[in-house]
Amino acid sequence: MKTSISNIIDRYGNDPVRLMDILLDIQDEIGYIPEEINQKIADQVGISKAELVETVSFYHFFSDKPLGKYTVYLNNSVTAEMMGREKVKQTFEEEAGVTFGNVSSDGLIGLFDTSCIGMCDQEPAAIINGVVFNNLTPFRVKEIVNSMREGEAITEMFKQNYGDGNNSSELVKAVVSNNLRRKGPVIWDPYTPGEGLQKAVSMDPSQLIEEIKNSNLRGRGGAGFPTGLKWEFCTKAKETERYIFCNADEGEPGTFKDRVILTELPKMVFEGMAIAAYAVGAKQGVLYVRYEYKYLKKHLENALEELRKERLLGKNIAGKKGFDFDIRIQYGAGAYVCGEESALIESAEGKRGEPRDRPPFPVDKGYLGKPTIVNNVETLAKVTKILKNGSEWFNTLGTKESTGTKLMSISGDCRYPGVYEIEWGHSIYDILEMVGAEDVQAVQVGGPSGTLIGPNQLPRSLGYEDLGTGGALIIFSESRDLLKEVVMNYTEFFIEESCGSCSTCRNMPVLLRDKLQKILDGHGVVQDIDDLLEWSKTLKISRCGLGHTAANPIVTSILNFRHLYEKRVLRDREFETGFNLADSVRESCEAAGRTANI
């Protein structure tokens, strides 16, 4: 062992708030977090062992068992399935001689599923020992497993060029592609670090907030809350120790635009954080990045370092006396719910990523109980541009209620999946034309938590007036089985990702899934469709957006594609238990140790 456990914990001042970093480092060092050292970690940071396990057991990428010398996390999102995940998965199992969820008996290869890793435009993709492998095929899998048997270093297994842009830079060296298909007028307007911040410090903070309010910028993370208003609320909080958080958790399946911003323009985001800090008088910022983007760590740290050298972070920033602000990077460890702003804060405090009850809102009581602004990556990048070019300029783009542009992450059945910056107001129809999509059966707008719409709704337009979105569009052609391939996958996603706190969100999606399965198995009746709609309503009283939207795949597909359900249910009866006699006999014979003869 290179570094002792107590040194690692010491590095973070034995502080339980830094538990995520401590656990990430220990996992890096040993490969997992052995049960035997839990008590030691707990004692050193001053919590009970059970409390430590609360955090460890919450996150997908923490493990109390060895994960293999090579650990494969194969994405199981809908687009991965559409692009041939099943064959890739089978090949991994055959070649490695072990099934998913396990480590080979020689300890060499561990195979695991994982929720969307933000690569939907280059699926099937996997993270192997922290490194992304995209566009996997059975052929490539065989090569990779062979290389593992030969003990090759992970980065020697690429056999392909590094990706475009900064993906091929010295500090990233990833095969990931940006697939930047359309450069729009906001994010990709020419950028020199500092221009926005210089403008900001020439105003006083209240003027600055006025400028953001005048731009009508709304949060790009999905909820669309007016950014200027959020900042103003923060200035009204009693406490003056304040924090700026940038949300780079990007967990909504089908969303990957924040990855491209962080790869190409990280300074624009950090500058936006500094502008926010100036507006509310914050001294410390945190960029919370999902674990899946760990390959960007050095690149992001380097950008921070350069900004410090350019005097755009640190002390007396941008020449303004007394304006001190710096940023630390906090990595997550695999939990979609950590994208919810209060869960994000809990996680950055070293705890389970469980959303908090509101009120109080983070702008009143956030990180360490202090007023905190949480903004999405794209929102903060736009802040920098609004300062540079002015709110009036921003208002000339988009529509009246939805000003500016939106970065769209587009994947699924289309010729050109990737990232597009477009002005608000385009119809879905326009967008499908833009990306080369034909034979469209359905479009998932906003990822699983959004809406599944059909061809008759293609004239609808993107914008807060109609279809507001965090930016994911997933396209399904006529050849797809929407209920089996899409709705089921999304429902499973919510079951996997629920934090488990609310009685509703912990239990109801499981019941909905089972009922959907009953219908898919041909045992459903009309009443089952109505039950799905009726039972879903109770999820609306859950604590956070995850629970509120967990039934959206089912509900919006029933509303817009009811015929697909009706086609599958039994019309000749009102009640059907779904009981499968053959299966049950087989099961009980197995339990009794007899061979079933059915």
Place this chain on the structure above:
Amino acid sequence: MSEKINFIIDGKECQSEEGKYLVDAAKENGIYIPTLCNYEGLKPKGSCRICTVKINGRFATACTSPVHDGMNIENETEELKDMRKQIIELLFVSGNHFCPACEKSGNCELQALAYRFKMMAPRFPFAFPNKEIDASHPKIIKDQNRCILCKRCIRGIKDEEGKSYFAYQNRGKDSLVVVDRKLAAEMTAEKAQQAMDICPVGSIIVREKGWDTPIGDRKYDKAPIGSDIENN
């Protein structure tokens, strides 16, 4: 002194102090809002969702929402009553609750609420999950079959340094409330009794002691849950 404010619950004019949690403010006015994860003296956690009301038309949990002047609150509507009943049903089908064999029967808040909401058979299918009984600690037994994951024990049962005897493990449908082995080894008899009392159901049971009070003489055998508030 906090300032007095006025608000309305189901059309009834109520008074309380600004910022008080709505469950407590309602109680002062003789109105019962059912609770399960809430416990007097503990920071509310809003996990069971049963106290959900509508405040000015929007869902909110009464145990975590401070009351403000002019709020209009819906409590006993058909919609809310049915959602609450669904929660009780969800908790029944997701665990294994065999009341006649449970030490907590008659003192159990889940059972009492099921009576209040006139639950006959749950509308949801029983999951009959495979759950463990952890009888490895000297003073208590932790029966996972009955745990409704309300976190009252986690929030309420701590040692002198503030460390919790109980903790949440895993997430989503696999969530569990577990016992810290080291702390439990030194648990006093009083702490064990406190833990059992704080648990709304029979998931924490004190060892080697039971059936002190006969069935029929227990808390909710005598007066239905909420009746103390409503008849006040």
